[in-house]
Amino acid sequence: VIAEFDEFINPGHPLSAFTTELTGITDDHVKNAKPLEQVLQEFQEFCKDTVLVAHNATFDVGFMNANYERHDLPKISQPVIDTLEFARNLYPEYKRHGLGPLTKRFGVALEHHHMANYDAEATGRLLFIFIKEVAEKHGVTDLARLNIDLISPDSYKKARIKHATIYVKNQVGLKNIFKLVSLSNTKYFEGVPRIPRTVLDAHREGLILGSACSEGEVFDVVVSQGVDAAVEVAKYYDFIEVMPPAIYAPLIAKEQVKDMEELQTIIKSLIEVGDRLGKPVLATGNVHYIEPEEEIYREIIVRSLGQGAMINRTIGHGEHAQP
Structure with missing residues (x-):
């Protein structure tokens, strides 16, 4: 590690209980932090002319670009490596490719999952493992060849599904x-x-x-x-x-x-x-x-599939709908 960028951001409002529980970040952490626009500018300067890496980069890059756009800052233009898709295609036999399961499998420390600095360091260490593996087992030594030489024909099986x-x-x-x-x-x-x-x-x-x-x-x-x-x-x-x-x-x-x-x-x-x-x-x-009386049949199906099911899990209707 040759450089680090780690900043809290003052959101201008109290953090939700969900955010604090998920990340461990409290209002005390952010009340004296820099505003979003300043941190975005500093981060752009920090990472210019580099390759960006993220786990589930589609979400992260989209989220960053949306905030850059709101503050009239240039969007991300440099190459991006998504370690989630990297793992899915490098290890298609694994059932789970989330950051938590992968760090456990490869013995990478992840002390506070969902805190950006710890997640970023763990993602970087996984990337080094993946790069070594793909070079040794697949002969890929050029990042530009990853999308060509590493795509698994069964990659759709692990892809995030979207409804239409x-x-x-x-x-x-x-x-x-x-x-x-x-x-x-x-x-x-x-x-x-x-x-x-x-x-x-x-x-x-x-x-x-x-x-x-x-x-x-x-x-x-x-x-x-x-x-x-x-x-x-x-x-x-x-x-x-x-x-x-x-x-x-x-x-x-x-x-x-x-x-x-x-x-x-x-x-x-x-x-x-x-x-x-x-x-x-x-x-x-x-x-x-x-028919209204058919609601119970859908509820039975949804509940029987358990929390991990990938179908639409919302049951009930209107203000009584439950996630």
Whole structure:
């Protein structure tokens, strides 16, 4: 280690109990810290002309770029290595590729998981292990070759899944949806039915794609990266979906969204995405059953799958919805 950058940021408001419990960071840690804009500027200076590394870099880079954009700072332009995807393709036989499980497997110290400085150091040490391994076992010595020489044909099995809504508009589409359902439940089944995007693209004729719920990628990018990034992602879809605030309310309970005001801002942003692309914006309901008495059947299925299930785990409805 030749240099370190480690700064708390004063958020301008009290930290939530969830944040303190997850990270160990309290209001006392941040009350005299620097403001966000100053820390962003200092970090950009610290890491310029370097390769950035993060575990689940898609989220981290998107989050950083959204904040850079808000403060009129240049976005990240240098190369980025995602150790999560690196691990998934280097060790496809592992069931779990999170930072915690990987550090335990390789004997890397991780004293305070979810505190940025400890996570960053552990990620760096894992990277050194991965680079040595990929050179010795796969002959890859150039980082530019990683995406070419290391991609596992089964990488989709460990990829983070995203939801989409698919409607059929003609007989060709009906035939294609049957093919996709069959493939997702046989060839590409891994924990849940899933379809690689390339396979969806090959069978897209006659189908209409919607951006789905909070588990869809458009919603995710709006929250983590902002409207401009979401506009690019949304070009893939035929229409944008927005849902009543009560449908998204479990995100507040899980502290993924601060409050109802922020939730309403997100909904307005989704509408803006559709308007900027000239795509229809549909008000939908994330419906999983038709008759009210059928709710109990879905609840039985969701609860029986356990906490680790990858399906939409929200049960109940409206203000009574539970994560």
